Amino acid sequence: xxxxxxxxxxxxxxxxxxxxxxxxxxxxxxxxxxxxxxxxxxxxxxxxxxxxxxxxxxxxxxxxxxxxxxxxxxxxxxxxxxxxxxxxxxxxxxxxxxxxxxxxxxxxxxxxxx
Amino acid sequence: xxxxxxxxxxxxxxxxxxxxxxxxxxxxxxxxxxxxxxxxxxxxxxxxxxxxxxxxxxxxxxxxxxxxxxxxxxxxxxxxxxxxxxxxxxxxxxxxxxxxxxxxxxxxxxxxx
Numbered sequence: 001x002x003x004x005x006x007x008x009x010x011x012x013x014x015x016x017x018x019x020x021x022x023x024x025x026x027x028x029x030x031x032x033x034x035x036x037x038x039x040x041x042x043x044x045x046x047x048x049x050x051x052x053x054x055x056x057x058x059x060x061x062x063x064x065x066x067x068x069x070x071x072x073x074x075x076x077x078x079x080x081x082x083x084x085x086x087x088x089x090x091x092x093x094x095x096x097x098x099x100x101x102x103x104x105x106x107x108x109x110x111x112x113x114x
Numbered sequence: 115x116x117x118x119x120x121x122x123x124x125x126x127x128x129x130x131x132x133x134x135x136x137x138x139x140x141x142x143x144x145x146x147x148x149x150x151x152x153x154x155x156x157x158x159x160x161x162x163x164x165x166x167x168x169x170x171x172x173x174x175x176x177x178x179x180x181x182x183x184x185x186x187x188x189x190x191x192x193x194x195x196x197x198x199x200x201x202x203x204x205x206x207x208x209x210x211x212x213x214x215x216x217x218x219x220x221x222x223x224x225x226x227x
Binding site: 033088090102 | 118157215217
């Protein structure tokens with residue numbers, strides 16, 4: 001059963017803390033994505049990666065960074081968490097060169113920043 | 115601009131009613147893909163359907179059907195004889211270029227017994 005696994009379903013952090021969100025996929029997909037989901041705004045792309053050590057900014061990269069040291073793992077980093085980063089974070093993966101673009105999603109990580 | 119609009123924020127129906135979720139998109143690309151995803155309460159988005167821009171045939175899968183009309187830039191989703199298990203947030207999405215996927219804001223569907 002193919003799977004995208006996010007390390008934490010729920011996190012509570014304080015303003016200024018460094019936050020790591022981890023995502024692992026077992027489908028040997030080249031592309032991996034981080035989205036945040038907010039009510040009324042849908043899913044907005046933060047960063048994506050199409051290969052190991054490669055990354056591209058999405059629509060809302062400010063305040064975030066990412067790391068892709070291994071093909072199966074894509075980490076989202078909040079260097080100094082702020083309350084406006086309270087959100088649901090979704091990781092996804094897809095096959096490279098797939099024009100169809102079907103994404104496979106993890107269950108999400110709900111982050112609360114106090 | 116590439117954009118997906120789901121004007122219905124929330125819909126509530128009673129079980130066995132039919133319901134249509136609207137999706138309107140904007141794109142300058144001639145080649146693109148449209149998707150519907152379902153997000154149940156568990157949180158994981160589940161792929162429902164993909165349609166490419168050159169295929170305007172409507173599709174039916176069990177109680178689900180999709181109506182793609184390029185003339186109105188719409189890709190609407192109908193659930194026939196809705197069930198409580200259909201309660202979820204549904205997202206329409208537009209895929210263009212090789213990696214970019216643009217999502218709508220989502221429609222929360224509640225099906226009451």
